[in-house]
Amino acid sequence: MNKSFWGIMVVMIGVASILFIVFFQTITNTDEHNSQLLKEVTESAMWDSVDYAYFRKEGVYKINQEKFVENFIRRYADNANLSRNYKIQFYDVNEIPPKVSVKVTSSSGSFDAAAALPNGESNSGFNISNKIDAILETPY
Numbered sequence: 116m117n118k119s120f121w122g123i124m125v126v127m128i129g130v131a132s133i134l135f136i137v138f139f140q141t142i143t144n145t146d147e148h149n150s151q152l153l154k155e156v157t158e159s160a161m162w163d164s165v166d167y168a169y170f171r172k173e174g175v176y177k178i179n180q181e182k183f184v185e186n187f188i189r190r191y192a193d194n195a196n197l198s199r200n201y202k203i204q205f206y207d208v209n210e211i212p213p214k215v216s217v218k219v220t221s222s223s224g225s226f227d228a229a230a231a232l233p234n235g236e237s238n239s240g241f242n243i244s245n246k247i248d249a250i251l252e253t254p255y
Contacts, residue, residue: 150245152194153219160186161213161251176253178213187217196221213251220244 164183170176184205195201199221206216222242 146243146245148196149219149221149243152191153217153245153247156187156190156194157215157217157247157249160190161215161249165213165251175211176213176251177211178208178251180208180210183208183215191219207248214249216246216248218244218246 160183161178163186164178164180166177166179187205188203191201191203202220204218204220206218208215220242
C-alpha cells in the first residue's frame with residue numbers, strides 16, 4: 116500500500132510538471148509571436164503609407180497617418196491569433212520624419228463578465244504587452 120502511494124505521487128508530480136511546461140510554453144510562444152508580428156507589421160504599414168508624391172516634390176519621406184493606422188490594423192488582424200483579444204494603442208504617429216509608437220496588449224479569449232473591471236477590461240488570464248517605437252529607415 117505504501118509503495119502504491121509513492122507511485123501515485125510520482126505520476127501526479129509528472130502530470131503537474133507537464134502542465135506547468137505547456138502553460139509557460141504557450142505564454143512564451145504568444146509573446147514571441149506578438150513581438151515579431153508587431154515589428155513586421157509596423158515596418159510594412161509604414162512603407163505602405165509613404166506619400167511618394169510628396170517625396171518626388173520635396174525630396175523628404177512623409178507618411179500618411181490615417182493610411183498607416185488603416186494598414187497596420189488590417190495587416191495585424193490578418194496575422195493575429197484568433198483565440199486572443201487584442202488592444203491596439205497608437206501613442207505617436209509623426210508624418211515628418213516618419214516615426215510611430217504602437218502598443219499591443221493581448222489577453223486570452225475567455226471573458227468572464229463577473230470578473231470584468233469597471234473600465235471594461237478583463238481580469239481573467241494574463242495580459243501580454245508589446246510596445247514599439249519605429250523610425251522609417253530608408254536605403255539612402
